[in-house]
Amino acid sequence: MDTKTPFFKKRLLGIKIEELAIFAVFYLFWAFAYHVAITVNSRSWNEGERAILDFAEFMNSVGLDYIIKAILTYPIWWLLIRKLKKWTYTKKIILHLVLLPLFVIIWQQLYYFACELVGFGHLRGPASAWDIYIPALFYALQFGIIHSYNYYIENQQKIRLEGELRTVALKSELSALKAQLNPHFLYNIFNTISASVPPKNEKTRHLIAELSDLFRYQLKASQVEKVPLSEELEFVNKYLDLEKERFQERLEVEVSVEKHLMSEMIPPMLLQPLIENSIKHGLSSLIEGGKISINIFKKNEKLHFEISDTGIGVKDKEAVFDKGIGLTNTKLRLEKMYQSRLNLSDNMPKGLKISFAI
The missing domain is CATH 3.30.565.10 (Histidine kinase-like ATPase, C-terminal domain)
Structure with a gap:
């Protein structure tokens, strides 16, 4: 990484550290909100409902829940924002239709395995359906936010680029006005100089002719959008010939x-x-x-x-x-x-x- 780049502007696998920090805060918020919601709701439960849920263990497992979600989200984020950056949003949405059920299934299996491994509680029986609905909803929410943020960044970059292009175009127009010369007059001057060079200095005449060709190509470049690669290379070779002198x-x-x-x-x-x-x-x-x-x-x-x-x-x-x-x-x-x-x-x-x- 470039040591001159501020720490939070550096990237980890293509994602800025400041974005990952916001991502972490987002997860902490929802984990805390989940804790609060369960705690408030549990006041209306009877002892049997609390026993079935194993409330204390379930509260501990909430943190584990969001840690696993974060771990699974990061590679998908990297894939969509970094690796498939040039994909259209339509293609990305279609890909999400495949990734969403995979995310939910893999999360559920890892979460249940981890809970049982460390002795935490988790939903069982018909109630486990919530562990399909809520992760799916959370997946849609977080990637909706990520794509909205990414679209905003891309749009800001586009606006900045268009502004820079307008500035460059304006500078070019001003430079052209300052240095405006009738091209035909310029070519005539080159011919006059070339004609005044003694015959024994044929090399000098050749260099003047090549310089004239460079100006002629530059004039053409201002009038057309594209040229054959052969013409561009011919221009480059003439420029390099002058540099070699x-x-x-x-x-x-x-x-x-x-x-x-x-x-x-x-x-x-x-x-x-x-x-x-x-x-x-x-x-x-x-x-x-x-x-x-x-x-x-x-x-x-x-x-x-x-x-x-x-x-x-x-x-x-x-x-x-x-x-x-x-x-x-x-x-x-x-x-x-x-x-x-x-x-x-x-x-x-x-x-x-x-x-x-x-």
Whole structure:
């Protein structure tokens, strides 16, 4: 766990400790309420009813009852909220129709076994029907609350994400207005500069042409929602060619992608900000330079991307998103368009790996 994360914000198998604390308080409340209800109701019982119930032992068994319920609830909570997070609520409700009777049956058998093991009393005969009805009702109540809470959290995250996207869009529009230039005028300037370069400096002309192509692709990216993967990689390669002129032999690049994936459609300008981040924050400070690896493959009907470097790496991976707009914009685009996460992990033997799937 991240030591900088507050204790109650840390997660245990995907569930926040503060949520588990609220969960524990919820159980203590209902156990106490059950105690009170039985105690008050017992005043109207006759001696025979008290003897049948074995009242003192039954009161002790209430705590055991809710401990077993809590133990059985936690894995179901983890399954629905963590493992099956992307399932629709309709599918989860159908799953509950299977889990509810299992929960009741398993709880009843464990509860009765535990009571008999330690000598506590429990309902017997026809009265044991209450040990089916009440746990079923309690199951529906607690998971109704859990799903309502989870829906509220998801909705708040959605509102926050939409707000961040609006902020990013506004900043982008302002930046575009500040730097607005007629693209054709810009291309003409590039051509003029290229024409003024002496023929013997053919390499310089080539670099100017590649820079012109980068601007042309960026203009296209602002006008279309998706481009073929081949075009995005061509743009990335031109960008890396310019970076190689700066780093010389200090920068090594490896691209791994199968040819049949080149026609896949992806959002433009998706990879370049990630590669630029790896070069700027991972490799540029190293005297010996390093290697950038781009790996693209398809698995389970999704296109997977991995950009790794052999740079200095990142210790606080959450704080990276606060340092620049490149990673943040890409993160927000992935969340908004594909509900996909931008994952940062340590590369081996050193450096950073950025991965996502669409």
